[in-house]
Amino acid sequence: MNNSDLVSILVLSHNNLQYMEECLNSILEQSYPYIEIIISDDFSSNFRKDEIEQYIESNKKENLVNYVINQNHSNLGTVKNLNNAISLATGNYFINLACDDVIFDSGVISSIVDFYSKTNYLVAAGHVAQYDEQLRGCLLTTPVWEYIKYVYGNPIDCYKKLCGGNFIPGAGVSYKRELIDRYGMYDENYRLIEDYPRWLYLTRNGCSVGYIDRFIVKHRKGGISTSNRDTKVDKMYNDDLELVKNREIFPYIASIKDVIYKE
Structure with a gap:
């Protein structure tokens, strides 16, 4: 094995550690032979590194090549936490995974590679399947078929469509190290929203x-991008959305006449 075969799963957590074992189980059951787990916790109050390490050691198989468990010394936000995880990873492929989500089935990583x-x-x-909090029933799936042609087509056409709102799932997104080398890390001008400005x-x-035509992740309802937020987090999220418009859309909108942005 060399690092060109290694897949780094970037597990991001913040005060949702009750789901960590489910998340880890979905990684450890993967059939792909070369996996690295990078856990980066954004200063959770109940973070226990030794317990997570013990769980991994007790349940790992031969395909787990390496794992790293990191906790930030303060709450940095989703974007910086993700960049920290990327910096710790050594693989050629990356998969973003929230701690409260799980990989859909044991063949996902092999399919991605x-x-x-x-x-x-x-x-x-x-595809992402959104489930209830107990992962008992699928509520909906994304992206819807009408948008898939934009994901799979010309990047400028995709950009135009994205100016009207994000339709590409951020859960379970995968990318190669070459993407980071060519386009840089995630934009740390944003605190909570990592996917929309990136797309x-x-x-x-x-x-x-x-576009990978299979389910990648079971996404648990809740979290930063849904309605279960306190007032402070809600303001940060809305500030990020406003910044997306001012940095990624409005400066370029004059040259893209057929875009209609949804307020």
Whole structure:
């Protein structure tokens, strides 16, 4: 094995550690032979590094090549936490995974690597199934079929469509190290929203987003991007959305006449 085969799963947590074992189980059951787990916790009050390490050691298989458990010394926000995880990873492929989500089935990582081996894409999204809090029943799936053609098509057309709102799932997004080398890390001008400004930046700069025709993640209802937020978090989230418009859309909108942004 060399690092060109290694897949780094970036597990991000913040005060949702009650789901960590479920998340880890979905990684540890993967059939792919070369996996690295990077856990980066954004200063959770109940973080116990030794307990997580003990769980991994007790349940790991031969395909777990390496794991790193990090906790930030203060609450940095989703974007900086994700960049910290990327900095700790050594793989050639990356998969973003929230601690309260799980990988859909044991063949997901193998399918993702197979996709990249057969295409020239540097980043790709697949289907996400949104479940209830107990992961008992699927509530909806994304992206809807009417948007898939924009994900899979010309990057500028995709950018135009994204200016009207994000439709590409951020959960379970995968990408190659070359994407980071070519386009840089996630934009730390944002605190909570990592995916929407990233999609806008990449597509506007000509980076095509691949489409993997399978379910990647079971996404648990709740979290930063849904309604279960306190007032402070809600303000930070809305501030990020306003910044997206001012940084990623409005400066370029004059040259893209057929875009209608949804207020």
